Amino acid sequence: MDRRLNLALLILLDLKRHLFQVILGLAILCSALTTIVVTDDTRTVTAELNKVQSITDELEVEWRHLVLEQNALAEHSRVSDIARIKMAMARPKPLEEKVISLP
Numbered sequence: 248m249d250r251r252l253n254l255a256l257l258i259l260l261d262l263k264r265h266l267f268q269v270i271l272g273l274a275i276l277c278s279a280l281t282t283i284v285v286t287d288d289t290r291t292v293t294a295e296l297n298k299v300q301s302i303t304d305e306l307e308v309e310w311r312h313l314v315l316e317q318n319a320l321a322e323h324s325r326v327s328d329i330a331r332i333k334m335a336m337a338r339p340k341p342l343e344e345k346v347i348s349l350p
Contacts, residue, residue: 330336
């Protein structure tokens with residue numbers, strides 16, 4: 248029993264004697280663990296960024312399609328306006344329509 252106390256006392260004295268090295272070792276360990284956590288967070292954020300960029304690309308493509316569709320619809324109404332205003336054209340009424348059947 249006395250020998251165990253002496254061993255514990257020797258260990259404590261040794262730790263006290265090399266306190267700077269112990270603190271330095273703990274600081275290195277904390278730094279390593281922090282590096283691991285930061286690296287994991289960086290990978291997670293990078294994966295999320297890639298997802299968001301992918302969604303952004305898809306939305307840009309959809310927006311371009313909508314702009315093209317809007318331009319196409321605007322051209323049709325423009326043609327209709329020109330036909331109605333400048334050329335005095337109008338849609339025929341159902342009674343004025345004549346159906347032609349080909350043999």
